[in-house]
Amino acid sequence: MRKAHLTGNQRQIRPYIITAINAIKVDHSNEIQIIFSLFPTPDSRLPTPDSRLPTP
Known part of the structure; x- marks a missing residue:
């Protein structure tokens, strides 16, 4: 059961x-935000390079 559950999680994560x-x-400008939104880490609280750039 545990292995089947893990496989289910992998199928959900892949998409x-x-x-x-x-x-x-x-859109490369959102690369960092997308990664942090999927995989939250303590680093996500730090300013990103994009946040220091002026918005177009």
Whole structure:
């Protein structure tokens, strides 16, 4: 049961990763925000390079 549950989680996670890759290809300016939104880390509280750039 545990192995089947893990496989289910992997099937759910994979689409999110593919979506993130596609989004990064389309808009590089959101690359950091997309990664942090999928994989929150303590570093996400630090200013990102994008946050220091003026908005177009």
